Amino acid sequence: MLKLLRRRKNNRDIDRILDGYELPSFPGPVITVLSKLRNPEAPIQDIADDLEVDPGLHVKVLRTVNSVAFGLSHKISSLRHAVSLLGRSRLESLVLSVGVKESLDRGLVPGWFDMQSFWLSAARxxxxxxxxxxxxxxxxxxxxxxxxxxxxxxxxxxxxxxGDPYRKLYQLWQQSNETDLAGLEKDHFDLAHPQLGAGIAERWDFPDMLIENVGRHHLALENGLDLAIHIASLITDAPGPIDKSALATRINQTTGLDRAMLEKLLCRIDDEAVELAGALA
Incomplete structure (x- = not known):
């Protein structure tokens, strides 16, 4: 009951924040698939059938599953194979990701904001x-x-x-990987993107753990937040390649992991991210 009341309050807050802004809805085929994924009575092959109905969703799910960044050891040739191999929870996360990409790309972002660069950074x-x-x-x-x-x-x-007031903060973040974007947002607008993202995730009915991870990724490992998710937030939306040496140093300071190993990992994820961003496009 407490969680339900908190979610209702958060939804009211996000309605107030988004007043005058039309948040894009999830694509219909994505909603259909998610509904069946969350219904344990729905046959898994029916879900594969629904995925195949929409050519765009079909292609993006299969390309993303087969991207190096997704981490499977071998290629998958059909959606039915993907559905049976991934299981409901992992497939739900994948379909959610495709739905968010499509929905945000339909939003009315200002001309100075480069969505292609944003998704490459997200893939990183x-x-x-x-x-x-x-x-x-x-x-x-x-x-x-x-x-x-x-x-x-x-x-x-x-x-x-x-709008333009945010542009200055965003570009400052792009220029320095030590800039705390969430802190700047909170200081200037009394609202930060993790809070807003979590509110949108609630409106789009994300799983609770994913809502928590979206909302708390900038915080230092509170409430069971995984270390890897927190560290990933160190990657900014700066155009061009990652400063691998500087980022490896910061990760080393947080985790104690070997710097040379971290630099090799960062070289690898650059290639993986390009492929992943292309799969989602």
Whole structure:
């Protein structure tokens, strides 16, 4: 009951924050698939059939599953194979990711905000979160991947809501990987993108753990937040390649992991991210 009351309050808060902004709805085929994934009585092959009905969703799910960043050891040739192999929870996270990408891309972001660059950075965070989870807490690789991809989903909405004043903060964050974007947002607008992203995730009916990870990824490991998800937030939306040496140093200071190994990981995730961003496009 307490969780339900808190969610209702959060939904009222997000309604107030988004007043005058039309948040895009989830694509119909995504809603249909998610509904069946969350219904234990729905046959898993019916879900595969629904995925196949929409060519765009079909292609994006299959391409994303087969991207190097997703971490499977072999290629999957059909949706039926993907559905049976991934299981409901992991497939739900994947379909959610595709739905968020389509929905945010339909939003009215200002011309200065580069959505293509944003999704490449999101793909880098997903690849880094999964790569670090593989080392730090292997049992949560799939969750870390999805949270890494979606943790900054509130940023393009902040850009739409706050306009040019937000542009200055965003560009400052792009220029320095030590800038705390969430802190700047809170100081200037009394609202930060993790809070906004979590509110949108609630409105879009995300699983509770993913809502928590979106809302708390900038905080220092509170409430069971996985270390890999928190570290992935160090990747900014800066154009161009990651400063691998500087980022490896910061990750080393947080985790004690070997710097040389971290630099190799960061080189690998750059390639993985390009492929993942292309799969979602």
């Amino acid at each position: 965070r997903a690849a880094l979160a999964r790569g670090l989870a593989q080392i730090l807490h292997p049992q949560t690789q799939a969750e870390a991947f999805t949270a890494g991809l979606l943790q900054d989903m509130g940023v393009p909405v902040m850009a739409s809501l706050k």
